[in-house]
Amino acid sequence: MRKGKFASVYPVSAKDVLYILPGGVLDDQQLMVVIRDLKGQIRFKKLISVTSRPPILELGEIGLSNDMHYLHLSTEDKIEVIKFIKE
Numbered sequence: 001m002r003k004g005k006f007a008s009v010y011p012v013s014a015k016d017v018l019y020i021l022p023g024g025v026l027d028d029q030q031l032m033v034v035i036r037d038l039k040g041q042i043r044f045k046k047l048i049s050v051t052s053r054p055p056i057l058e059l060g061e062i063g064l065s066n067d068m069h070y071l072h073l074s075t076e077d078k079i080e081v082i083k084f085i086k087e
Contacts, residue, residue: 005078005080006022006075006078006080007020007022007073007080008020012085014084014085014086017058019055019056019057020033020055020056020071020073021054028051029075030047030049030050031048031049031073031075032045032072032073032075033046033072033073034072034073035064035069036069036070036072037065038067043063043064043069044062059086064086065086067085067086068085069083069084069086070082071083
C-alpha cells in the first residue's frame with residue numbers, strides 16, 4: 001500500500017486491479033482520477049463518485065503498458081499524486 005496525504009492505493013505493484021482508498025474524501029464527493037505514463041501523457045481520465053466502497057480501476061481494460069505510472073487524484077480542494085507499477 002502506498003499512502004498519500006488524503007488517499008492510498010494498493011497494490012503498489014498491480015497486475016489487473018488497483019484499489020483507491022480516498023481516506024480524506026467524503027462520501028458522494030467527486031474524485032478526478034488521471035493516470036499518466038512516465039512521459040506525462042494521459043493514459044486514463046475519469047470523474048468518479050466516491051461511495052462507501054473503494055473505487056477500483058481495472059488496469060487490463062485501461063490498456064496500460066507494464067511500467068511505472070502516476071496516479072493523479074483530485075477533488076475540489078485536494079490533489080494527490082501516487083506512483084504505482086503496472087506488471
